[in-house]
Amino acid sequence: MELDIAAQLPWYMAYLVLGCVGGFAAGLLGIGGGMIYVPLMATLFEAQGFPSASLMHLALGTSLSTILFTSLSSLRTHHQNGNVDWGIVKSIVPGIVAGGVIGGLLASRFSTMALALTFSVFVYYSAAQMFLNAKPKPSRQLPAPAGMFGAGTVISTLSQLVGAGGGFLSVPFMTWCNVSIHRAIGTSAAVGLPIAIVGAIGYFINGAGAAGLPAGSVGYIYMPALLGVLVTSVLLAPVGARLAARLPVATLKKVFAIFLFVLATKMLFTALK
Secondary structure (H helix, E strand, O other): OOOOHHHHHHHHHHHHHHHHHHHHHHHHHOOOOHHHHHHHHHHHHHHOOOOHHHHHHHHHHHHHHHHHHHHHHHHHHHHHOOOOOHHHHHHHHHHHHHHHHHHHHHHOOOOHHHHHHHHHHHHHHHHHHHHHOOOOOOOOOOOOHHHHHHHHHHHHHHHHHHOOOOHHHHHHHHHHOOOOHHHHHHHHHHHHHHHHHHHHHHHHHHHOOOOOOOOOEEOOEEHHHHHHHHHHHHHHHHHHHHHHOOOOHHHHHHHHHHHHHHHHHHHHHHHHO
């Protein structure tokens, strides 16, 4: 089945707008854009009549693929602002890789309903952490290497199941360990890169040969959406990252929490239809 470019033009325009919103949020909040891309892509794919059995898989795989590029764009700006702790990145990456493999295998076996519900539950949890602004003990520090490996594994596994770059868990995790919010957001952008690499590869492999995928799909990655989102997201991510360096801590936490609450609710209603 060939892709009818003229008929799909309105959808391409929607993907360009989605890239603007997701790219800006990726830079501002260090979330890789996945928390925005997944529910809105799922909505657009549903409107286009994509098969329900692969709807969430396509949204998750395409989201993680876009994060490959938006993470690079926002990471560059956060690094220039001195807000990336490369020591944390190095210590958590082994767990990120392990979790990516585990999460990819689990996601291929989950139904659309199960993936949507997983997305909603964990995003609510993350939003609550930020909204309540729970204060860590002054003596709390990042765990030892074994603990960082475990944290990375959990963050990456869940990220594969919700199509995100890990910021919805890595930012609260780091701030709970007394890493400043600005540094946690910048470091999260770096952590999101290996999560996206492993995740995109996993969704590509697990979707290869899947029946009923729409034209333009490469595994569980829908290329028209990927390309449309990338065009604008890589331009807007640095803008959000520059703004993040100027906003006060309290404002950043509130913005982060509100975004997550709204999008988790949207995905929950989609799952319960």
